[in-house]
Amino acid sequence: MARFFMTGTNIDGGRAVIRGQDAGHIRVLRLRPGEDVVICDGRGTDYRCRLVRSTAEEAEAEVIEVTPCRGEPDVAVHVFAGYPKGERAELLVQKCVEAGAQEIDFFDCERCIARPDGRAMAKRLERLARVSESAAQQSGRGIVPRVGYIPGFVEMLDAAVKYPARLFMYETGPGRAPLKEAIEASLPLTSAAVITGPEGGFTAAEAKMAAAAGFTLCSMGERILRCETAPVLAVSSIMYATGNL
Amino acid sequence: MARFFMTGTNIDGGRAVIRGQDAGHIRVLRLRPGEDVVICDGRGTDYRCRLVRSTAEEAEAEVIEVTPCRGEPDVAVHVFAGYPKGERAELLVQKCVEAGAQEIDFFDCERCIARPDGRAMAKRLERLARVSESAAQQSGRGIVPRVGYIPGFVEMLDAAVKYPARLFMYETGPGRAPLKEAIEASLPLTSAAVITGPEGGFTAAEAKMAAAAGFTLCSMGERILRCETAPVLAVSSIMYATGNL
Numbered sequence: 001m002a003r004f005f006m007t008g009t010n011i012d013g014g015r016a017v018i019r020g021q022d023a024g025h026i027r028v029l030r031l032r033p034g035e036d037v038v039i040c041d042g043r044g045t046d047y048r049c050r051l052v053r054s055t056a057e058e059a060e061a062e063v064i065e066v067t068p069c070r071g072e073p074d075v076a077v078h079v080f081a082g083y084p085k086g087e088r089a090e091l092l093v094q095k096c097v098e099a100g101a102q103e104i105d106f107f108d109c110e111r112c113i114a115r116p117d118g119r120a121m122a123k124r125l126e127r128l129a130r131v132s133e134s135a136a137q138q139s140g141r142g143i144v145p146r147v148g149y150i151p152g153f154v155e156m157l158d159a160a161v162k163y164p165a166r167l168f169m170y171e172t173g174p175g176r177a178p179l180k181e182a183i184e185a186s187l188p189l190t191s192a193a194v195i196t197g198p199e200g201g202f203t204a205a206e207a208k209m210a211a212a213a214g215f216t217l218c219s220m221g222e223r224i225l226r227c228e229t230a231p232v233l234a235v236s237s238i239m240y241a242t243g244n245l
Numbered sequence: 246m247a248r249f250f251m252t253g254t255n256i257d258g259g260r261a262v263i264r265g266q267d268a269g270h271i272r273v274l275r276l277r278p279g280e281d282v283v284i285c286d287g288r289g290t291d292y293r294c295r296l297v298r299s300t301a302e303e304a305e306a307e308v309i310e311v312t313p314c315r316g317e318p319d320v321a322v323h324v325f326a327g328y329p330k331g332e333r334a335e336l337l338v339q340k341c342v343e344a345g346a347q348e349i350d351f352f353d354c355e356r357c358i359a360r361p362d363g364r365a366m367a368k369r370l371e372r373l374a375r376v377s378e379s380a381a382q383q384s385g386r387g388i389v390p391r392v393g394y395i396p397g398f399v400e401m402l403d404a405a406v407k408y409p410a411r412l413f414m415y416e417t418g419p420g421r422a423p424l425k426e427a428i429e430a431s432l433p434l435t436s437a438a439v440i441t442g443p444e445g446g447f448t449a450a451e452a453k454m455a456a457a458a459g460f461t462l463c464s465m466g467e468r469i470l471r472c473e474t475a476p477v478l479a480v481s482s483i484m485y486a487t488g489n490l
Binding site: 070071072073091095098099100138139140141178179180220221222223224225226229232233236237239240241243244245 | 343
């Protein structure tokens with residue numbers, strides 16, 4: 001069944017009026033009066049609606065059923081990812097949203113190659129928000145995960161430290177816990193922070209700082225994962241461990 | 246440390262002679278005599294070699310150490326994926342190789358949109374083999390996962406049925422086991438087949454046939470995964486469950 005976020009929709013007294021892009025989308029899908037669509041409020045609630053009329057500019061529908069969105073996992077995973085270059089950020093956002101991440105913040109750190117200025121980054125974030133919305137819509141999520149940017153490593157640690165599980169993926173060195181052990185030691189889990197590096201990984205100083213701040217340094221096996229792959233596999237590991245996969 | 250597969254290398258009596266692209270790659274990386282590279286035989290063995298001399302056409306190195314490749318998981322996962330359109334096959338291969346898949350076969354089934362003819366498919370498979378090799382090299386795998394194509398659904402079931410765990414991802418309907426339950430019921434696991442559909446998923450008749458043939462119909466939670474995402478998450482779930490992540 002077609003799903004929309006409520007961006008262009010106004011629901012009032014059991015009636016939904018859908019305008020803008022979504023109204024156009026309904027036309028493109030050739031949905032007709034009597035057919036149902038799901039409109040999600042982006043805060044975890046789904047409105048199942050039956051179309052009453054549809055024009056290119058506006059569609060009207062009757063609310064049939066209001067339910068919690070089933071696409072939301074019961075664990076909130078906040079991904080913090082070293083800002084990568086090129087199209088990798090888009091892929092990272094798309095796949096993390098599909099895998100069930102709750103929020104995604106990119107951050108700047110020593111080995112980041114790309115450091116867009118404020119204006120360029122604002123544009124990037126707009127684009128990444130659209131990627132998140134489209135992935136959320138397609139995968140049946142109940143929220144659109146927010147995508148942000150934190151301009152420094154220490155600020156990132158500050159934002160991530162509040163989570164009960166703070167999983168810092170680090171490629172080398174002794175004293176790392178296998179990701180599985182780290183996750184299982186934190187169960188049961190209602191929220192977690194996953195921290196992954198940029199293309200060149202983290203420096204030893206950064207890893208040391210994270211460990212000192214109470215983050216768990218984690219290994220992800222012997223294979224070297226691309227910077228856009230590691231967070232997806234970490235999120236799906238948490239989903240697996242918490243029964244969301 | 247730079248890693249190469251043995252494509253262009255001849256190792257004999259403790260000496261490695263590297264020719265072709267890899268010799269060029271060594272020049273590009275500005276590796277000098279005295280520096281080490283790892284040459285992997287593609288069957289799970291790594292040769293650590295010290296460069297003796299390097300020209301654009303040829304490099305010579307001394308074998309220092311021979312070890313099993315640490316990048317290989319101890320579970321062999323064979324991915325069978327409905328052939329997708331566009332660039333999704335490339336992404337699927339790259340990410341499944343990073344995640345640790347052993348072999349990947351695409352197959353044709355009812356809802357496949359793309360059905361290249363024999364000649365076009367041969368070209369596609371050559372390209373996908375290069376994607377696999379490059380992902381294997383970059384992620385430190387000890388083998389280059391083979392990529393193939395099976396031109397029918399029944400032939401695919403025939404090829405997959407030999408595995409002790411036969412996990413058939415199916416999006417809808419009752420009687421499916423959560424992926425986690427299905428994996429845990431099969432532990433300990435040394436090999437498994439993961440079957441995922443094309444963009445439009447499997448038909449009910451296909452799922453019924455798979456179930457009758459002894460495959461386990463699995464759900465991957467309430468989110469709808471893209472056809473290139475589902476196998477990656479299934480492979481990484483198996484890696485997680487078997488202690489390879």
